[in-house]
Amino acid sequence: MTELIARKLRHVAPDTNRVLLDDLEIQVSGSDRIGLAGPSGSGKSTLLRSLAFLECRTTGSIDLDGTRIQQGDVPRYRRDVAYLAQRPGFVAGTVEDNLRLPFQFHAASQDHSANPEFDRSAAVDRLKAFGRSDAFLDQDVATLSGGERQIASLIRSMLINPRILLLDEPTSALDADATAVVENVMQDWLQASGDRAWVWISHDANQLNRIANRTWTMNEGKLR
Ligand SMILES: Nc1ncnc2c1ncn2[C@@H]1O[C@H](COP(=O)(O)OP(=O)(O)OP(=O)(O)O)[C@@H](O)[C@H]1O
Incomplete structure (x- = not known):
């Protein structure tokens, strides 16, 4: 069973010295x-970015x-x-170019523990779940709306088959109907395996x- 444990995560904002x-x-x-709430600027994104090793100033450990x-x-x-x-x-290019990116990063890394490859039919299946046709794959990302960017980004993350998703306001640019679709797709994703989780x-x-x-x-700086 997946278990992520973070200990003594500490982040002090460099400009204000606020303990986030x-x-x-x-x-x-x-x-x-897990839902993550709290006022604007309270450090929610900083926490998720820290859990993803994207905040070099954060100290502590993650197992x-x-x-x-x-x-x-x-x-x-x-x-x-x-x-x-x-x-x-x-990056500049089509949606498909961007869905392929994580697989290219992986191939270029030293991690050869598995060899995931971009699966176009899996991408098309995901697109359909989100109510999009495969033409979306050929769309230039420069032409995407904010909501479409969020959907493309969700698909990109899901294709690498993570066990934990750290979701930073993933529906903030979507209308109510599209938000409902995303919530349903995500619930299905979670239930498809008993070993998936999110912080949203x-x-x-x-x-x-x-x-x-x-x-x-x-x-x-505290969670309750
Ligand atoms: N790159 C940065 N450099 C300096 N300060 C930053 C940087 N990124 C965020 N901050 C500051 O850190 C604090 C926490 O930001 P963070 O984005 O984690 O908050 P949040 O709770 O996710 O806010 P929101 O709900 O508005 O998205 C804010 O005061 C913000 O101004």
């Missing part, structure tokens, strides 16, 4: 649906399945624990009720 993560102790296990993650393990770790940014980054940031209390079975609230 105050020695946090965190556990995420397979099948957890996955009982193994301490060292810097050299990060590429492999990011296949298991995937972070989805609120404003996803893309949302400012919407109703959404947190739908997508979380427990909620962390971030305030002044």
